[in-house]
Amino acid sequence: MHAPQDGPDRRLHADPGLQPERTTLAWNRTMLALVVAGLLLLRWVPRHGWAPLLLTLLTLVTALVIAAGQARRYRRSARGIEDGRIEADAVGVLGTTAAVAVLGALALVVVVALPVG
Template sequence: MRHDDPGLQPERTSLAWMRTGAALGAVVLLFMRFVPGPGPVVAAVGLLCLVPSVVVLLSARIGHRARVRGFVAGDVGRLWWRNITVAAAVVVLATATAVLIAVDGLA
């Protein structure tokens, strides 16, 4: 499907979301590797935060076609839930990291 956007905005947006999902996944893997604490707790938090990364990656790919159709129709929908999902995962990771490091420092 062709659209009249010479700047290829749908492609840039999809690629930006894919980079965001990949970066979040990398941060989660670093969390799981380097944050001290009980293994099951670190694994549970890591896997919980890895799910949004996969969802963002998949939705960027699937949402690309919808974005192109929206540009052609002149109506681009906003997927605000992705912003909230990424922000929530970052807050959970940061809080868990701070708590696990503090608890490990006390021990």
């Protein structure tokens, strides 16, 4: 096993292809999908007014919340490799699932229920 490096490039475990990196990539894809979905909502602004702007803002805030937890999740996973035990981030997954479900429902309300402007 390699000794940890000092500085900003210090790795918390010896194998850079292990679970923490794959999990980080998955969360990054989730953030990207939220940002793209939020930006796609902007096409409804001319038809539905301010409501799509609010939804876009909510998707961007959700992506920022995910980004804010990235370093913590990575460190916890890397330490779990060293300790031989990794616990799932159930709160993060359930929170993201709930946020996406609420955003989807709100988008449907905007498109279907709000009057066309």
